[in-house]
Amino acid sequence: SGVDCGTVVPLEERLPQSTPDPFTLQQTQSRVSRLVTILPGSRNQEVKYNLPDLLRAAAKIIRQCPDVRFAIASYNEPQADAARRLVTASGLAADVFVSRTPELIAAADCCLACSGSVSLELLYHAKPAVVTYRVGWLTYQVVRHLMNARYITLVNLLYSQQPLRRSATTPPSDQPTDDALFPEFPTWRDCSDQIASHAIRWLTNESSRQQVIQHLHALRNHLATGGASARAADYIVTTLQAHQSRPNAQAA
Numbered sequence: 001s002g003v004d005c006g007t008v009v010p011l012e013e014r015l016p017q018s019t020p021d022p023f024t025l026q027q028t029q030s031r032v033s034r035l036v037t038i039l040p041g042s043r044n045q046e047v048k049y050n051l052p053d054l055l056r057a058a059a060k061i062i063r064q065c066p067d068v069r070f071a072i073a074s075y076n077e078p079q080a081d082a083a084r085r086l087v088t089a090s091g092l093a094a095d096v097f098v099s100r101t102p103e104l105i106a107a108a109d110c111c112l113a114c115s116g117s118v119s120l121e122l123l124y125h126a127k128p129a130v131v132t133y134r135v136g137w138l139t140y141q142v143v144r145h146l147m148n149a150r151y152i153t154l155v156n157l158l159y160s161q162q163p164l165r166r167s168a169t170t171p172p173s174d175q176p177t178d179d180a181l182f183p184e185f186p187t188w189r190d191c192s193d194q195i196a197s198h199a200i201r202w203l204t205n206e207s208s209r210q211q212v213i214q215h216l217h218a219l220r221n222h223l224a225t226g227g228a229s230a231r232a233a234d235y236i237v238t239t240l241q242a243h244q245s246r247p248n249a250q251a252a
Helices: 011-017 022-028 044-064 077-090 101-107 118-124 137-146 154-159 192-204 206-223 228-244 247-251
Strands: 034-039 068-074 095-098 110-114 129-134 184-187
Touching (some): 034 044, 044 077, 044 192, 068 077, 077 095, 110 192, 118 154, 129 192, 192 206
Parallel strands (some): 034 110, 110 129, 129 184
16 A cells, blocks of 8 residues: 555554553453453444444454453443443443543453444554444445445555555456455344454464454554655645645735
8 A cells, every 4th residue: 555654544643652550450351351442433323333243253252262352442431331231231240430441452462343434453462353334224225335445444544555446347346355354244144153254264273363363563663654644734724825825816
């Protein structure tokens, strides 16, 4: 990819300045079991549509990996309450935390995430993740024919050598492709089987997990040069100055 992550990813300036809460890290990190962090999104609709699928995937993961623990990163207390109700209904054991996303990502072996800017945090921490975004059937049918991108995940768009579809008439697939670092499932249906299968592979095959981590490190080191805010400010000032120097602009 020719995209300069230092231009488009101001998170690379903010994240190194944040200090993880040591108490939360102590609660989530364990030497006797592995952690899968669930990131259901920050909007109420995202949590409503995506968390049930992510919990179904978690239930399938634990059947194959019984030593795994789950933690859910909630954006606020109302969403945490909703998450706890869903966890209770599912019968799954999972801890719910509020405003502890960086700590939960840092402590995890891998993550299950709703698509969004959190993927850039996953890149920063070099954390393998499966990404999903569930919408209604009608919305999916309309949007999939309007998209000209092969991916919805920012990290996959940055990593891919071909982020755009070859033909605008060919809708993007909801199946992961070879040059996606994060397997992604933009979908209207339950993809918990596919989500679980990727996480299970990382949890049962350490070399596979480490391979993803190495690619994430390489992408981060290659693109995340910093300076996004300063470059954006310089661009705005330069553009405004150029506009003001035009004869038509002065006459107006």
